[in-house]
Each structure stands twice: as C-alpha cells, then as structure tokens.
Amino acid sequence: MPAKSRFTRLDAFTKTVEDARVRTTSGGIVTIVSLLVMVWLVWGEWADYRRIGVKAELVVDRGRGEKMEIHMNISFPRIPCELLTLDVMDVSGEIQTGVMHGVNKVRLAPESDGGGVIETKALELHKDDATHLAPNYCGECYGAPSPPTASKPGCCNTCDEVRDAYASVSWSFGRGEGVEQCEREHYAEHLDSQRREGCRVEGLIRVNKVVGNFHFAPGKSFSNGNMHVHDLENYFKEEGKHDFTHRIHMLRFGPPLPDSVLARLQGGPGGGSVMGEKMNPLDGTEMVTQDKAFNFMYFVKVVSTAYLPLGWETQGSQKQLDARAASESLSHDSIGLGGLGMGYLGSVETHQYSVTSHKRSLAGGSDAAEGHKERLHARGGIPGVFFSYDISPMKVINREARGKSFSGFLVGVCAVIGGTLTVAAAIDRALYEGGQRVKKLHSG
Template identity: 25%
Template sequence: MGGGAGIGGGGGGGFSLSSLDAYKKIEDHLMVRTTSGAIVSLLGIALMCILGASEILNYITPPVVKQMAVDGTQNELMTVRMDITFPRVPCSVLSVDAYDQSGKNDQDVRGELHKERLNKDGKSLGSYDKAGGGVTDEEDALIQDLQQFFGGGMKVVFQKRAEHSREVKHAVEKKEGCRLYGRMHVQRVGGNFHISAHAEEYETLQHAFGAVNKINISHTITHLSFGAGYPGLVNPLDGVARSGSDDEFHYDESSKDSRSSDRKNIEKEKEEEEKRKKKEQVRRSRLMDLTWDENGSGVYKYFLKLVPTFYRTHRSVFLGLFSWTKSVSTNQYSVTEYFRKTDAWSGSLPAVYFLYDFSPIAVTIDTKRPHFVYFLTRLCAVCGGVFAFAHMISNLVDALLTIITKKKR
C-alpha cells in the first residue's frame, strides 16, 4: 500500500518516477525573458525551418547518379513510338516502310500504327483503316502471305481500282492531311524507317498531284521516341515542324554536303543567330503548317544516334523495411537533319527518312531515395542541432551584455 504511493511520485522514501525526468521544469517566477533571447529564438526557428525544408526537398528529389559502360544487351526488340502529322498528304497514299541491317524489310507497316484523316484546317475526319495505296484487308493479307513466302524481299503491287484513283484525287482537291500515330517494333540493330507515298502507283500520284515533286511532305513531329519514357527524358524531335522553306533548310542540289555543315556556314555568313532562334521558336509553337504549295516537296532525312539507357529507381515502404527496384530500358538520341529538294525530272518521291544507329556505350541512371528512417534521423539532428546552437548563442549574447553593462557602471 505504502510502496504504491511511493512509485506514484507522492511521498515517502520510495522510488519516484519523476526522478527520471531529464527535462526539469523551472518555476515561472525564476525565468528571465530578454529581447536578445527572443531575437536569437526567432533566428533559430527560421534556420530550423530552412534546413528542415532542405532535408525534405532532398528526400523528395533523390540524387541522380549516371554511369557509362559497354552495352551488353542482345536479342531485344525496340519499340518506336511516333505521332507525326502531314497536313498536305492524304492517308490514302501514305505508308511506312522499315528496314534494318539484319536484312528485315517491312513494307507498308501497319499493326499498331494508325492513320487519322484531317481536313484542311487540321480537324479530324475519322480514322483511315486501309493499307497504303488503298489496298483492302483481303489484298493486304495476300501481300503478307506472299512476302513471307518470298522471304520478305518482294514488293507486291496490285493494279489499283479506278475508284481509288478518284479517292486520292478527291482528297488532294479537298487538301486533306493525315496524322500517323502509334508504335511499331523493330530489331535492336541499326536501320531506318521512312514515311512516303511509295506504296502508291506513280501514275496515280501524277494524276492526283499533277507532278510528284508537288507532293507537300511538310510535317510536324509531335512525338518520336525509341523506348519507354522516364522522368527527365528529352526527345529532341518532339514538337519539331518542317515545311522546307528557304529560311529553314539549305537546299543542297548536289546532295553531297550535309545540312548541318551548310547551315553552320550560312549562320556564319549572315550572322543572324538571334533572328534564327526567334523564327525557330515561332515554328515550334505552330502545330500545323497549312501552306499549300510545293515548298515542302523533297526528301527529309533525320540521322539519329541512339544511346541505350537504363533507368533505375529504388522504392521502399514501411520505414524502409520493404524495398524494390524499378528498371526501365529505353534509348536517348541525338539528331542531325538533312534536306534535299526534289525536282520534276528526278523521278524520286518526297519522303521523310529516320535513319538510326546505336552507340556501343550504354548509360545507367540510378535514382535512390534514402530510407525514411535515415531521413527522419537527419531531420531530428537538424532540429536538435539548431536548438542547441541557438541556446549556446543566447547564453553567449547574455554574457556579453552582462559584461558591457558592468563596464558602464
């Protein structure tokens, strides 16, 4: 009975729980509050908030570590995602052909690629589900069977129907465009894919456009990527619009010099770098170039250097007791552009080529967020350290003020 009263902290000579209190309380009438102490306290609270916010920010945005090594990936397929708009090429003549260094040659690629008809103002007219050249589903299935039988190296062209020629002519007169979007899977080796009217008969194109060099292949690349995305990934061709105007490209009639070197020479001669940048910003902000002329007629080539990239992020739950790693295998790329204007006598069809090759060096990007326990420990250390430092400064200021006061007396 008496022992219980001792433990409760009441009286007697027994053990008292209050004797373990590390934070001894001082009576209010014994405390002295000063202006200097208040100032130091406010500064300490401000410093504590700043350092605490910095720790929280570091925890939310983990550091990024990049490493480079020889790429050892083998026998993988690569997913190419695209969203490209051709404001002056009808869907009925547009097709995608893909070729790689392994010898695989896919003509008029379809599958997960889709076409959307556009009117002259860029508004949707619905999907277009036929293959390039107006081939029906039955004819397309026969083409696939014959290509497999002949090893994929034979291009089968059906005699187009008269109604298809009228369809193309009508679409050209209505100034229809086409949006090509979706994805396709290619071998992870160097190669290219190009978008053009190669699946269409030459006579049909001549009848619809008057001349093949009048096919306006102007385009806007809304999106082009080679693999999955990750935070911070930049695709250089996203938002690029090309119309083949003189202030955008240098026409190399000899087809020998690259567009990148010619463009540098022009910039040095004209000394209009700032003016060019402003024009580029205007062009990129424009999603549709609706000029109806042959300025956009030519062969556009984008030379892409793909860099294999592995993005890894580490996650954890329940105070770091359970953790896992999420990995993404993708590709970054750099690009160099080239444009060659087509002439009526050349016979070549306007097209957009994407020629890609792989770098032998792969980049690994690691983002590892610290465990929550580690973050909590650092946060407590910051708060405690600032509190102790502020208390020390307060005592120092009080001592100095006391010395100064005594000297004045």
Template identity: 25%
Template sequence: MKWSKLGKFSAYARAENHLVQQTVHGAVVTCIGVLVAVILVWTELGIYFKPNQLQTMGVDLTRNELMRITLDMTFPALACPALSLDISDISGEGTSDTSVARNGEIHKWRIDPKGNRIAMGEYIPPKHPGGNMGWVMRRPQDEVNMLNQMVDAHEGCNIVGWIDVQRVAGNFHMSIHADNFMMLRKTQEDLAQAIRDHMYSVDESTGSMQIPTDTTSVNVSHTIRKLAFGAEFPGQVNPLDGFERIVDVESGIFKYFLKVVPTEFQRRNGRHIPANQYAVTEYYSALHKGEMQLPAVWFMYDFSPITVTISEKRRSFLHLLTRLCAVVGGVFAVTGMLDRWVHRLVTWVSKQL
C-alpha cells in the same frame, strides 16, 4: 544562485516589457518575413518529397532484343493512298506499312485541311494481285478516282502506330512510291504528253516505265506529334515530339539522324523500366526540277554502346531538417536586420520633420 551565473553566457538577452517598443513598420516586416518563410518551407517540402534522380553509365549488355518504335506523324499535304512507310535495317530485314501486321500496327487516318480526322476516315490500302510492279495504267480506275478526289479536297494523312524492330542500325522513311506519284491527277497531263511524244523509256530489269517529271511539287511538310523508342519513363523528353517542318517553295528530302541511348529507369519500389532516349541531328536537301528523286522524310537510327541507368533516390530526413532550419533562421535574421534599418530610417525622418 550558482546557476544564475550562467546567464552571462546567454546569447539571447531579453529586455523588460516596458522597454520593448512595437511599431507598425515592424509588423509589416514581420508579415513579409512570415510569408517568405512559409513559401520557402513549402518549396523545401516539395523538393524533399520529389524523388532525386541519380544517373550512372555503363556498357550496354542487351542482346537479341526487339525495340518498339512508336510513331505519330501528320502530313497535311499528302493523301493517304499516295503515302507509304518503309522500314529496313542493316541485317537486311525490311517491311512496309502494307505488310507490317506481323510485327507492328500502323494506321493511316485521313485528315481535312484543318488537320482534323475525317469521320470513318481510316484508309485501308487495297491489295493488288500483281503487287507494286505495275505502273499507273494497270491501276483500277476507281482507285485513281479516289486519290484524285482526296487531292481535290486537299486531304492530308495522319500515320499512327508502332512497330517492333531489331536492336541494330536501321532506318524508316515516309514518301510516295513512283507508281503512286503517277496516279496524281496533276501529273496526268504530263504522263499523257510523255506517252504521245515517246519521252519514256523502259527499265529492262523491272519492265517499269521511267518518265521524267517534276517531283518538287510533292509537298512533304510534316508534324511529328510523337516519336519514341521503347517504353517511356517519368520525366523523359523526346526531342522530336511536337516538331514541325513546312515546305514553302520547292520540296526536298528531310533526314533525321538519331542516336538511341539505352536507358534503364529504376523506381524506389525496385521496379525497372527498360527504355531509350535519343539525340537527333537534322539535315535537309532541296530538290530541283529534273532530278529523278522523290521527296521523303527519312529517320536513320543507330544505337549507342553505352547505357544510362537512372535511379530514384529520396533525400534523408536530416537533410530536410537542416534545410528547414537554414530557411527559418535565415528569414528571421534578415527580417530582424531589415526591421532595424527601417526603424532607424523612420526615426531619422521623424527628427527631420
């Protein structure tokens, strides 16, 4: 008897079975509530098992380390023999795609007008004993013919590969060298006319021929399929991946200014992944006829002195339990309130009929 007195403090009063009324609209509300509860519980479980990422910042203390640049770019309007990749940094080191083997690997793939790789279409640059100091008249005729055939077929070029660079400010760019520009057949008539009219001069320092010509016809439209600095970690976003720029009328110089942020990703198992993120700003300078510049695509990169550390953390089980209770209790309370409103509405409509 004395324990029965505690019943008056119960917050869950129960009616007799013959006083309980079950309705069709109550069953519909109950089914909806169960469905919503299952969805929310499943969502909470997914959030719980997905690692939470905690980001902290500090001073970058790395020294004398190399960084790998991974590149995948397509130039649909430039043939591979005319396209070159040049790399340099503020330390004075520089290299090109023809001499990158010692610290990288660069491949040029010929592509058709639809953007597909041509079978057995990797382009391997021929080696010239005299280097690139000569002008077009010194190039072998078969090489000139090969480039002209690629131009006639409207071939493009896909540059794929990687290169290790010093962790200092630097740049790399894709363009055509002046001697390659002279090899294009659409400029051969201009070249011959310039020779006939003596419209050329000779640079005394290099002995190379300087011929005024229109370079705006060099189409440097490009698609950046992938550009990454160092290793990649889960969830990383490279802002230039999938980026495309199309030249409609006159060509020009594209410049991408990149700020590379050193990043360290720490997994829950203790594994550390040294990586890099970057932010980018784009600048475009159109060229006009008569300007003695060649269209190009430049990437200027610099390093931030601040490093970001991303750590994976799993939420506690008590946190999950609290959220599940909130979800189930909230759905139960809302569906109960909704059932009462619907019941009152149905009762009122029945009395009006």
C-alpha cells in the same frame, strides 16, 4: 576508493552549483530563439532526408536480341493517305515484313477546309488481304509473275497484288486502268477523291533494336536490284499540289515516362537537368516545302535509358531477374503493344535520342537559299521523309535514391543541436558580459 568516485573523475560534463547560476532576460530570449532555430534546422534535416533525388549512371548496354517500340504521330497536310506509304527497313536494307504494329492512317480534309479528320483506318503494313472474294477466285497478273506475298500462289486477287507484281519486274503501274482488281476496288476513284486531302499517321511499330530506318514516301515500294525504289508515277502525275510538308506531333522510342518522373528528372540534383532540355527533341517539329521533289532526312541517335524507382534494388531487382529467366524462351511478341519496357514497381526501360536533320531538293544544286553557297546537293533520290536511327552502345540508368541516409540524418540533428547551443551560449555570454560592463561604467 569507492566505485562512484572513479566514474566521477571521468565526468567530462562538469556541473555548476545552482546558487552560482545567474538567470537574465536576455538569456531567456536567446534560449527561445535558439529553440526555434533548432526546430527549423531539424525540420530542414528531416525534409532533406525524405527528399528523393535521381542519380544518373552511364554503363555499357549489354542487351542482345531486344525489340524497340517506335511511337509516332506525324501529319502530312498535302499528300493523301492513298499515296502515302510507310516502310520499315533494317541495317541490311531489306524491308522488314511481319512487323508488329498498331498504326492508323487518318484522312485529313484539305488545308483550305481546316484539315479536320475525315476517316481513320488501320494500316496494314506490307500486307493486303482480300477476304471478300470467292474461294476459287484467281485474279490475273497481266503479264507479270505473281508476287510472293500473294494471298493465293500464282494469282493476283487484289489491286495491291497486281501493283506488287508490276513492281517485281519494275513496270510502271499508273492508275490501274483496265485492271479488273483495281476497277473493282475503285483505286482510281480513291485517288481522285483524295487528291486534295492530307494524311496523319499515328500509332506505334515494334522493330528489332538494331540500326535501321523507317520512311514515308509516295507510291508502292519495291526493290530493284540492290536499290529500294517507289512507284512515283501517280505522285508526280496528279494535278493536285502534293509535297512532303509535315509536322511531327510526337516521335519517341519506347514507352513514355510518367509526368511526375519527368518533372523529377528535369529538376535534377541541385536544380540541374538529368534528361536534358527535351527527351524527345523532334516533338513539335514542322517542315515546309513547296517542291514535290523534296527529301527530308532525320538522323537519330538512340540511347537506351532506364528509370529505377526507390526500393527497386531491394524488391524489384530479384523480381526482374526471375521474370527475365522465366521469359527467356518467350517472344517479345507475347507482350502487348505499348507494354514493352514497363517493369516491376514502376521501373521503365525506354530510350532518349538526339537528332540532326538534312533536307534537299532532288533536282540537286547549291544550298544558297539556306545561306550555304558552298554546299552542293546530289541529284536524284526519292521524295519523302526518312528517319534513320542508330543505337548507342551506352545506356543511361536514372536511379532514385535518398540524398541522405538515416545515420546521416541523426548526425545532422546532433550537429544542429550542438552547434546551435554552442552559438547560443556564446551570444548569451557576450550579452551578459556586455551588460555587466555597461553597469560598471554607469556606476563608476
């Protein structure tokens, strides 16, 4: 038997003789419609193949010895910058000194005058320098021991160093009357001139990625035994109306994600949300009080979050590993402020958080005014705004990925073509046989 005959017997696609084919108008219409449907469905398959989605993964965060940047923009319309103090503390309760930061204090006009910006000055966190004094100058500490942070050992060359010296022995400082350094720096005059002003704190601080807190409170801070306290004399003594009414314009942990990435994350697969309602839920929060002795507390749960763009696995992962190996001996301080967390190919290491809040009067008593008669507040404490943050042991990885592989796209195209032709053939057959039956009825 010839070789051609063997393959002929295996042919699964039998052909009809040209003379036996019947072409109809309805068949032509069905053909055109089926072609249009196939083009539309194939285009949908192509768009689905090109669409980039975000898949969320939850893993254990195994990072060690990392740093974290806290970005903030918070306004206090009823307390002047001269009285406002920012302290950063770690899990041990000790004040973190030498914190890398870029924080500015912005003096705000009184609320009655519109609250406009008066002056912007960089905040020196836990540090005060006096570079304008003579080299051999040694200021008196007025009976208190020189503070360990003094620019010159055994001396108090600035008003803040005298305040630190007083704080070390738990002495009240007041307005600095009779203190040469404070009179030279016009400390009392500054208090008087800013009595009705407000203050906005904006910028970022870089802290160890461990449990800790940062807080805004009035007066100089110091440690008294195992307690962290503030010199509150000027805050309560001032005739001006001071309180810790505040507005959180922005508070985030880590670098921001690009708007295009946020839009994609908020969309989520199938219209859901990968990142939740808000990545930074405290943004836009405003709290109002008329009580000087009032305390606001925010308990923040920080979750490490990574965003890995498409192609990062094949191009960026090895680059990241090489960069990490090369920088293991380098300090995080070698990375400029605001650059921590920005990786290769647009990958971002940042954080999202959840928060619960609590507020109370330092006078104590029940919370009946808030509708909770059963809730009793303790008496005492420091007026201010406190942010306590805890680090979650879990990490969320948002990874870009195509919803369909190229082989999946080809399978979809074949299914579209085959399915459309099969349905079109069935429709054409039904129309043809229906037309033949109608003709027979009319002719019979």
